[in-house]
Amino acid sequence: MEDAGSYPNPDNPSHKIVDVAAGESHTLLLTEDGSVYCWGRGMFGRLGNGSQKDELFPKKLNFGNPNGTQDSVKIVGIAAGSYHTLALAEDGSVWCWGYNIYGQLGLCEEEDSHDSLVPCLLSRFLELQPHNSSTDPSEAEDKASLEMCTVKAGGMMSLAIDNRGTLWMWGNIPQESKESGISLVSSFTPTPVWDFHGRTVVKVACGNEHVVALVNAIDSHEDEDLLCYSWGYNSHGQLGLGDRQSRLHPEVVKILDEESPWTIYEVACGAFHTALLAHKKKPDATLESMCWTFGLGENGQLGHGTTQSTLFPTPVKELPQSIHLISVDCGLFHTSVVSSTGDVWSWGMEKGLGLCPDANRAETNSGGDALSPLLISCNLHQPIFPGPVKVACGAAHTVVVAQEGHKVWSWGRGRSGVLGNGKEMDSYTPTIVPWPPTIEGLEEEELNSSDGQDKVAEKKPEIIAETDEKLSTALNELKLLQTKLSIMEKYASILHGSIFGKPFNEQDIPVSLGNSGSMDIAKEWENMLEAADDRKLVTMEMFYRDMLTGVKDKLMKRKIKEIIKECLESSEVIK
Template structure:
């Protein structure tokens, strides 16, 4: 793309963001098949491990007709519709990139095992991925220590494998958490599998499942949407009611307390709202209504709920936007949140330490702040930097425990751990799966 990103275009064209996705500490936006990244490490796809404080064009995917993009914790995927090709990049441990190995990749590479397959949706968890084809088939790959791949084993998979348990079942959509996975079928059935210690599978217990298991019908409702947080799950019924279940130490279930739920429980605070979109962060949740109102709740240490404070919220609170703009799309990262308004403005808030908010700095923000370079009321994407832009210098290495504020191995309810509930300070302990050697 001649002159793209350098401001050298003779007639720069305004573009609009059509899709957003947030990972652990990075963000990606899709502008009419032109992919941008902002955040840190190789998951940005710019060919290096440097941070970018402003959205930057991923040059390797220019002209590839990218129609969807999904962020995992430390990796990213993008799908080319015309090429029938899925691309992935970022950290590669446990085979999460689907390339047949565990190598890191710093620019988009094709997932050859899925070439030629029409993919409807991709879900990325912490270290695993799940893909739904247009025919309703499901394939998974990556880390599998708790059965989150649904293959009947606990062995990691370096390549995509078909989930045989869904043979004869048409899957509509999937969602991936840290170590668990959920799915909704065309018939409105809800499934869960993988790590279930906090009831996040919705099956009434705390056991893991190695293959998908159907969640008992809730109030006779058929489910149409599902999203996973790190250790909690959110689902929406055909009557537009929202249900949550799983871990709630930080109020991320939204039921007015900090208690776990082992089965889907209706969120009464939003029962009079028509919910059209949902997203789960590491320990916070977001829900969008049909009239463009956005509600958030849960962990809020970095302002990721977006309501102007840094206090955890165990019930939904409406997120306000300048000039009462209505929201059209939402995506939760681990500690930050992205939104697109109907006016085609892009907002971000929460943790900004790696530049994942796209504001040109590393400052946290506890209310929605417009990303000027991407927004219609800003630069309208007319002057975008390319992947040739140098990453920021002077980056200080941060240990995994500091970077992710890892949750300790807590005792389950009924046992006394001595840890506070809600707004508690986690003990920072290393997570061995993130220690790079």
């Protein structure tokens, strides 16, 4: 079955996806040419398309040009919070849009915390100075060169890492409180985290109430030697520090510190749990990488085979050990990982889908929470996702980019077009997101015109209908093949039973046929005779005699008919 839309061109940078991010009910794709596509729920303007309408298919966003005729900004990074979105431009600037009640856009003061329906430039970094003010010209030049290198978001928080390795935070972030020592406080101004002053923050992730950062060790500037720090609320052990006490300042996760044989290279946060990817510092012939999880586990989102929460990082032992995990992400209550060979595993709420159980759904579709990793198949004929790039988890949906960035799959919650496949229904198996999004018969320029948009709107039902028709045809073909296979199995079983006196089973298939797809019939028959006991040989002999007698009788009858026919024809000639 072919995908809806046109075929991706491997040489076209606008067709190659290099990153994916998912929020509560929306998804973003970043292409090699610096374009951003978004779809899903439009409430609060999180899609950045100028409205709060839902989008059922990937739609390209415009940056820097209000006319939308030509983009003047190249995006190199994307991030999605629950209801807001961030984008990082090639020049180090940050763009943001969506919900801003907690200041997560960093655009304005608390008394004017309006949402933004389109991408807005966060220019305030240029007004801020992470060092003490000075009249030194070199420091003034240093201030002007401040650029962001990474953006991240989660819950109602926003984060960025600059070109000095400094971490910045804004939105609903952990701050000091006189009453309890720590609380989530709205911050409309990006604020540097001074706890890592002099060291480099390499990667960061955040959940609803906690933050986890990977930071270079003090005596090293190698990305391979990273320490894991966590802070924020810790009611479920999501900081991995061995207790449930919240932290205002970052503390190192000691199980994975300098003394550990493991080094961390990826981090992700769910609502109240954390996942890390790590590999051995010294190469191990049998163990390539490991996923470690901790925090809330009541829906199986830790993958440890139980619903218990864990206060320390604990490996997900049921994942194969001879694999290299390249990507991990967490939804609210589920977790997904991808290996370098294209295997995808998920675990957590509602069979690893992240869906909340629905009492109205048929029991056959509901299998409870997945307490251990479940392998997700790409489709019926291909279990892996070829050429994997990255996995992203929304609140209750999962998106995988594969085939070297030229194909997208999604599954889970489908309401408001979250899956990007043109429908608004949940999917329990991976479904193709039409990519590239250019509608057949329309050029890219046409799509930006009002007439083009009308044509797109007209073609969407046709695409959905065509896809449904192809799917229906494929399913009918599959049913036909299954029927043929059933008949063949029945025929083989009857024939095998007649010859050998027992039903046919898989063990009776010759080894040579299973290994190569061909076999020497005479040799295999000889092997069968050698392996058969006296009783089987007698049964086979009786069958052979009966069959031989029947064949001889048939031949005799045909010969008699032929003789009679010849005689009759001869007599006619004589007359």
